[in-house]
Amino acid sequence: MNALLDDLNPAQREAVTAPPGHYLILAGAGSGKTRVLTHRIAWLCEEQGLWPHNMLAVTFTNKAAGEMRERLGHLLHQPTRGQWVGTFHSIAHRLLRMHHQEAGLQEHFQILDSDDQIRVLKRVIQELELDDKRFPPKQAAWMINGWKDEALRPEQLPAPKQLHDHHWHAVYRAYEAACQRAGVVDFAELLLRAFEMLNQHDALRMHYQQRFQHVLIDEFQDTNTLQYAWVRQLVGSDGLAFVVGDDDQSIYSWRGAQVENMQRFLSDFPGARLIKLEQNYRSTGTILKAANALIERNQGRLGKQLWTAADSGEAIDLFGAHDESEEARHAIGQIMRFVEEGAKLRDCAILYRSNAQSRAFEEALIQKSLPYRVYGGLRFFERAEIKDALAYLRLLANPDDDPALERALNMPPRGIGDKTAEQLRNQARQAGVSQWRFLELQPDAFSNRARSVLSQFVSLIQKLRAETHALNLAGQMEVVLEHSGLRTHYEREQKETRLGADSRIENLDELLSVAARFQADAPERDVGSSELVTFLSYAALEAGEGQSQVWEDAVQLMTLHASKGLEFPLVCLSGLEEGLFPLQRAIDEGGQALEEERRLAYVGITRARRRLLISFAETRRRHGEFHYARPSRFVGEIPKSLLKELRPRGGHAQAPRFGVEHMETPSIRLGARVRHARFGEGIVLAAFGNGEHARVQVNFADVGTKELVLAFANLQLV
DNA sequence: TGTACCCAGGTTTTT
């Protein structure tokens, strides 16, 4: 028998060796889904005599794509060059580069990241003379991306019912025009363009349908409407789809993911079969029991039960802290104990619902002098100084790139103010050309001073172009940094503000070495693209690591969302409080929203390999105000027998007291039961302000939540 | 052009 199958369990083997057909692999957390995906490809090659290039493998993140490529390299005993393994976006991008003409794009089109997109939208909204308070650029980005994810162009939108909608549609149209003029595409556009291109060009579509006999998709529960349509399109009538996902780990509905796509797959793809992977190789039996018990509360699941051949392991620790700092101290105490038992700091993760919660943990970690790493935040290629440098390179690659030009125009400052920039923008738009083109065509369309600074800018770019013409990527980068004045500018800034180690200059130097490395590694070059264009695409599509010192042994802090796909020997799942996790919004909405919160809890629990600590705080400062909360319903949904309560609850001994000074009223605690003359009895949920302005939020049994001014409410403690 | 203050707003995030 094929050695590929040696280390697979029966269900995995069934999936890997399944006869030709469409398959939905329902793969639970830690059930080896990536292994199944890669082995399937290898098996098709070895047993069915197919070539790797007859397959298309799609993931959501670069990291997942990288992992898959690496594992495939091992299995196939050959480098994975030329193989189509990548993210939805990178594959769409590749198609567009190869067929830019059919897609209606200029050859050296650039990619707009979300930050750039918002800048462009801000301009567009200004140009339409709309109030950016009523039409916030961020919301515009959100809406436009949403429309694109639904494959809706402005013409296809339902007719606006109100003036407001009418304006939004106008923003969408103007934004599209601006992007087209500048030759830039945003992330959602990559997918939509590629989809439309294949739709409109039968020959192209048939070519790729024929070429990709097998289409394999990872994390299928995260696909949106457009991605689903895209998969159907590429599979066509003769191709075969092999999709892997877990409906219980669908936590991205808020950005357009449709879990329904899993059910839909079974009916849309003829003869599609479902294979479940339920054996878990990650966690202890106890942890899995907890996860199963929790997720069973959700309706309409495809349904699966994780099991393990491993021991049941230790009980799950449950800790009810008085406040968030005690919660943090306790978690860190557990981590230190775990490390004393021989674990590494990097084996320990602290997970939370929202980023703001990291603070208390960071403070506690600093106090104990433990190194830690917070996930999220600015990535390398998103840093301002990096984007400044890249803006020049983008201009060299494509002078029509307006967003890049606007960025480079006055960075470093060279006296081209907002007024001049606005004039240039407006005139170029009226002339229907890019800003660079306008500068070339009509350099005299400005006042004397503006004309002189603008012409200096034009000569600078022309000089850079001439100087970089014959250079390789790293050389071009070097020239840009030196001659644009960026390096000098940031050096001066560094001197003046005496910035510390993580300075902008160091980042610029890092950019140089990234470019040198990129060149040396010579990743597969897109057909007809220069090294520079390839690098710029890479920078946009792969924003890089969030922080340096990834190699350092440190406690890992991240949101639950960021933890998906990872695993840790010890997991501290924090903030299990009604109103925080699940969030109040989800509680108010109920239904799907609440179920998604539960899936998030499920994701958190299933990250843990050996030990799990679940904690909550009775009081917590949020936005500077004290809040009181009951333990999360999710705690109650885990069978008591699996939990070890580290401190039996009862009494809020240290909850802060609130009162009005110099008054007879006894001070009031969060969580205290109080009586009001008119509203009856209730529980104090939150307290704001102090002195005579002190207010409390009370949840009354009869009339619901009210906010009262303490000095007048005359509350009695019950 | 840069800096000081004021105010709103504060889930989750990849590409």
Added chain:
DNA sequence: CCTGGGTACA
């Protein structure tokens, strides 16, 4: 409470 963005001045 803290951050980011916007406005008002030097």
